[in-house]
Amino acid sequence: MNIILDCDPGHDDAIALLLLGSNKKFNVLGITTTAGNQTIEKTTINALNVINYLNLGYKVYMGANKPLKRDAVICDAIHGESGLDGFIFPKHNLKPENMSAKDFMVKAIKESKEKVVVVTTGPMTNLALAILEDKNIVSNIEKIVLMGGSIGAGNVTPAAEFNINCDAEAADICFRCGAPIYMVGLDVTRKVLVTEDIINRMKKINNNASKMFTDLMITFNINQKKVFNLDGGPLHDPVTIASLINPNLVHFEYVNTEIDIISSSSYGRTNCDIPNYLKKEKNSYVATKIDVDLFFDIIEEALRYYNF
Ligand code: BDR
Ligand code: CA
Secondary structure, rough: EEEEEOOOOOOOHHHHHHHHHHHOEEEEEEEEEOOOOOOOOHHHHHHHHHHHHHHOOOOOOOOOOOOOOOOOOHHHHHOOOOOOOOOOOOOOOOOOOOOOOOHHHHHHHHHHHOOOEEEEEEOHHHHHHHHHOOOOHHHHHEEEEEEEEOOOOOOOOOOOOHHHHHHHHHHHHHOOOOOOOOEEEEEOOOEEOHHHHHHHHOOOOOOOOEEEEEEEEHHHHHHHHHHOOOOOEEOOOOOHHHHOOOOOOEEEEEOOOOEOOOOOOOOOOEEEEOOOOOOOOOOOOEEEEEOOHHHHHHHHHHHHOOOO
C-alpha cells in the first residue's frame, strides 16, 4: 500500500508513526508535518526524532505553519512544551527535505503508479493545499483516512474536535474533494484509553520501542487527567493506521458529512448524518465502533516488532 502520513507529533501521532513502521504492507512515500499540537518547527523535529529513534528511514517534508484562514493554535496542555514531552530522544543529524509538504504531496501522488492512501492525524491544511494546487491528484488518491471530528461531542468546544477545529476550511475541502474519505473520530478514539494496566502490559515488552511508548504515555496520561479528568489517555491517531493494518478493527458507516465552517459556536463540527435526516449525497465513511481488545493487541504486536 503506497501511503503518506501527514502528522503533528504529538504523543499519539508518534505512536501512529510507530505502527506505520511495524508493518510491511506499508510502502511509505514520505511523512509530512503540520502545525497543530505544537509549532511546525517542533512537530517536524518530533517526527524526525521518532523516525531516527525507531530507525524508520522515512523522509520528512515540512508543511503549513498555520491553518488556511485562521491563526495557528497549539495544544501544549496535552503535549507539552516540546510537543512530545516525557521522553528524551537521542541526538541525530536528520533534517527535513527541501521540498514543502504540499509540493511533495502533489508530486508523490501524481507520480505514484498505484493509488495512494493519505492518512492525516493533524489539521488537514497540507492535504487541502495540495488539492487546491492540483485537483487532478484526487483521482490518484485511493482514500483519505483522517483522525478528526466527532459524531457526538467535541474535545475543544462542545461541538468540535481539535484537528478539525484548527482548520475546518481545510477539512471542508478534503471532505468535498471526491476521494473516498474515512473519518476516525472521537466516537471511537475515546474508547481506546491507555490505562495503567495497558502501560504495565506494554512495559513488560522491555525493548526500546516499549520504553518510548511507556514514557510518552505516562506524561500523556498525566496531562489527559489534568485537562479532561480521564483515567487513561485516548490513543486517537494510531487508530487510523491500525484500521489499515486490520480492516476488522473499526466499523464505518457510509453517510453524508458536512463540516461547519460558518457558525461561530459550532465552527469545526463534523455534521455526520447517520440517521440520513437530510437525504444528502453520502460522501464519507464514519467510524462508529471499534474492537478495543484488538486495538491493543495491534499495539503490542507493533511494539514487539522493534526487536532492539
Ligand atoms: C487530536 O488532537 C491532537 O491533540 C491529537 O494528536 C489528535 O490528533 C485529537 O483530538
Ligand atoms: Ca495529531
